[in-house]
Amino acid sequence: MSDVFAALADETRRALLDRLFVKNGQSLTDLHNGMTMSRQAVAKHLHILETANLVSVHWQGREKLHYLNPVPLGDIVHRWVGKFEDARIEALNDFKQQIENASNPSNASTPKEKRRA
Amino acid sequence: MSDVFAALADETRRALLDRLFVKNGQSLTDLHNGMTMSRQAVAKHLHILETANLVSVHWQGREKLHYLNPVPLGDIVHRWVGKFEDARIEALNDFKQQIENASNPSNASTPKEKRRA
DNA sequence: TTGACATGCAACCATATAGTTGCATATAGA
DNA sequence: TCTATATGCAACTATATGGTTGCATGTCAA
Numbered sequence A, B: 001m002s003d004v005f006a007a008l009a010d011e012t013r014r015a016l017l018d019r020l021f022v023k024n025g026q027s028l029t030d031l032h033n034g035m036t037m038s039r040q041a042v043a044k045h046l047h048i049l050e051t052a053n054l055v056s057v058h059w060q061g062r063e064k065l066h067y068l069n070p071v072p073l074g075d076i077v078h079r080w081v082g083k084f085e086d087a088r089i090e091a092l093n094d095f096k097q098q099i100e101n102a103s104n105p106s107n108a109s110t111p112k113e114k115r116r117a
Numbered sequence C: 001t002t003g004a005c006a007t008g009c010a011a012c013c014a015t016a017t018a019g020t021t022g023c024a025t026a027t028a029g030a
Numbered sequence D: 001t002c003t004a005t006a007t008g009c010a011a012c013t014a015t016a017t018g019g020t021t022g023c024a025t026g027t028c029a030a
Helices: A004-008 A011-022 A028-032 A039-051 A070-086 A088-102 B004-008 B011-022 B028-032 B039-051 B070-086 B088-102
Strands: A055-060 A063-068 B055-060 B063-068
Touching (some): A004 A070, A011 A039, A011 A063, A039 A063, A070 B070, B011 B063, B028 B039
């Protein structure tokens, strides 16, 4: 379900989605074209995207065409992020308040040593 | 920048964000409380969330309080996903069309052998 | 000042992940 | 039918990642 985030965590996979965004319905060879890594590596990434339901495939003869699956990208991500999003403005206020409340006597924001990094 | 997705990829980290959503401004000890893993493990996860700018911290004496940082969660994720989102309905139509176009003569959706998995 | 509490740093371990290479299989076309 | 093309499967490797433990440091409160 929510390995959507794991699928999106990789730069190569995001790049693949980008390429499909530009031109939908590409084969593995198409998508591999121009990439530095091996065809197999690309295939693995595509499998991960497929498993995460971000990409749908359709065989056409010996070619496996890849399509952006627009549903889960919006649904899952938005559903999860939206929850936080809802409280966004509110949180911004709370945030400011709490920081200010927390800063009582002296300097409460920087510890003595070692804890600055 | 976009290691936000990597940060969100881990279940434990999403759980930590959930806990901060319920009660903002918790210390490491607070957040570790009830978890099965070690305090250090939790601390590492919090560092990752901090680095990804999903959580802001504020020292108060010997306690390091953690706050949901509402900005990047909305911004980065939405910005990236939104791009695909914009073309969502359109893509749904394209998707259907392309699938149908692709299905020309016989059955173009299932290869002979071995390629079903 | 002294002990308890809250956190950080560092070394270490096991497994997951991203990548490679080699070979097998299926389709298209001459 | 034979060859080139498109993909899949499997074994293997290196590094990233999530987790542990031990110890050091800083702060609070008696």
